[in-house]
Amino acid sequence: MPKDSTAVIGEIENPILRQKVATERDRMRAERALDLAHEELKNAEAAAARLPAVEAELATVRRMLDRPVKLDATLKAPAQAKPSVKAPTALGTIALAVSAEIVRRLDGTDPADFIKQVRPGDEWRLVRRYAQKAATDPAYTNVAGWAQELTWTGLGPDFVDRAPSAVIPQLLGAGAREMNFRGHNAMSYPRRLRDTLPAAWKEEGTEIPVKAGMFGSVTLNRYSLGVIATLSEEIRRVSRPQIVDVVQQGIIDDSARALDGFFLDANTPVAGVRPAGILNGATSQVSAGNDVDSVQVDLKWLLGHLIGIRARRPVFIINPLRVASLSLTTAPGTGTRPYQAELERGTLAGVPLVIADNAPADQVIAMDADSLFMGIDIPEIDMSNQAMLVMSDDPANDSGGTPVRSLFQTWEVALRFVQPASWGFGRPDTVATLTSVDW
Incomplete structure (x- = not known):
């Protein structure tokens, strides 16, 4: 029969029993410690048995690290950049071809x-x-199919890059519209006239106003300058690289100067011969003077014209002499250069200014400039060393008696440029x- 709680508490509190419990606890701890010591001893013996093998492996690794190692590595060659290719320009190609043909006709060198x-x-x-x-x-630049990619580009970009002091190249760069004839005798470009379709307020339920749009067009006839x-x-005695530069610069200088002269004159158009100069029928006014106040009056008049026509890309065409003189103009009393x-x-x-040597x-x-349309096609160049030439610089008005020259007899080559x-x-x-300007 189980003891009551009072008896159990009494036994636990008995000093003799308490001593037995402590002794038994110490014995169990000692046995546990002994078992752990035996286990650690076993592990130590196993580790000691593996130690020689581990030392051998470490020695092998050390020898491998200490001795020199020869490595054979193959590297791919770096990619080589492709050489740059010079883009052919119309003018440069023509000059090179013309020079090649000149030399061929003079000494037989293959082009x-x-x-x-x-x-x-x-x-x-x-x-x-x-x-x-x-x-x-016998002819190259005007033979269809020789290089249409160049033919259609025209000479505008070349003139812009290489004749920067001429009027026409600068206008092309300032926004004038370039047209290419592409072998046609005339080109027409449609253009809407401004302020012809303004909207208007309308009341609900009423008719929307109907207005007619006004459209115009620019027709450029293909004219030609020739020499x-x-x-x-x-x-032939000119060094061969230089002959190309001579021909090329001759085309640029002569073409730019001649075109600018006709472009800036006031002549009327001649059917089948030439277009009108841009000063033909132009609004004009005499300059007020060369002092600061007069210059202001002149500038207001020029600006008034540009504002009146609602110019999208306004430009002033001016001679460099006027620019230099105006830059030195001083304001009275202050001495400043306004x-x-x-x-x-x-x-x-x-x-913006178009500063051109050929400007008046x-x-x-x-x-x-936005209202200007220009067609400057690639020139047509041919040559002959057997032609008979009428040696006149004005054949249409020559009264006669002009000598005729045989190129074969004089051992010469004639270069025809159109x-x-x-x-x-x-x-x-x-x-x-603005005329009579003396700024």
């Missing part, structure tokens, strides 16, 4: 050899290919000119 000699290097291969196509006999030059045997800083930025009264020295021309060109405006009253 391909000449082109290769003056434009060596892989970067010129595209230029050489087009130039060789152009240098075909023939004779070249003697002396041209126009110098702006002129250095290429503007005057906020309007006593005029300042204001116009909207430049198709035309221009026109999309709207009337686009140009105004």
Whole structure:
């Protein structure tokens, strides 16, 4: 029968029993400690047994690290950049082809050899290919199919880059619209006239007003400027790289100067011959003077014209002499130069300047470049060393008696240059000119 709680508590509190319990607890702890010691001893013996093998493995690794190691590595060659290729320009290709043909006719040098000699290097291969196509006999630049990619680009970009002081190249860069004839005798470009379709307020339920749109067009007829030059045997003595530069710069300078002269005159159009100069029928006014107040009056008049025609891309065409003189103009009493800083930025009264050597020295021309349409096609060049030439610089008005020259007999080559060109405006009253300018 189980003891009651009072008896159990009494036994636990008995000192003798308590001593027995403590003794038994110490014995069990000692046995547990002994078992753990035996287990650790076993593990130590196993580790001691593996120690020689571990030491051997470490020695092997140490020997491998200490001895030199020879590695054979193969690296791929770095990719080589492809050589740059010179993009063929219309003007550069023509000059190279013309030079090749001149040399061929004078001393029989094959055009391909000449082109290769003056434009060596892989970067010129595209230029050489087009130039060789152009240098075909008897005519090359006007033979369809020789390099239509170049033909359609025209000479505008070349003139812009290489004849920066001429008027027409700068106008092309200032926003004039370039047209290409592409073999046609005329090109027409439609254009909407401004302020012809304004909307109007309407009351609910009422009719919307109907208005007729007014459209116009610009038609450029294909005109041509031409000249023939004779070249003697002396041209063969020019070093071969230089002959290309001579021909190219001759085309640029002569074409730019001639075109600017006709472009800026006041002549009327002649059917089948030439377009009108841009000053034909232009609004004009005499300059007020050369002091600061007078210059302000002149500028207000020019700006009034541009504002009146709502110019989208206004420009002033001005001679560099006027720019230099105006930049030195001083304000009375202060000695300051009110126009110098702006002129250095290429503007005057906020309007971009076309500073051109061929511009009239006593005029300042204001116009909207956006209304100007220009067609400057690639020139047609041919040559002959057997032709008979009438040696006259004005054949149409020659009264007779002009000598005839045999190129075969004089051992010369004649170079014929024909430049198709035309221009026109999309709207009337686009140009105004300030005359008798003495700024």
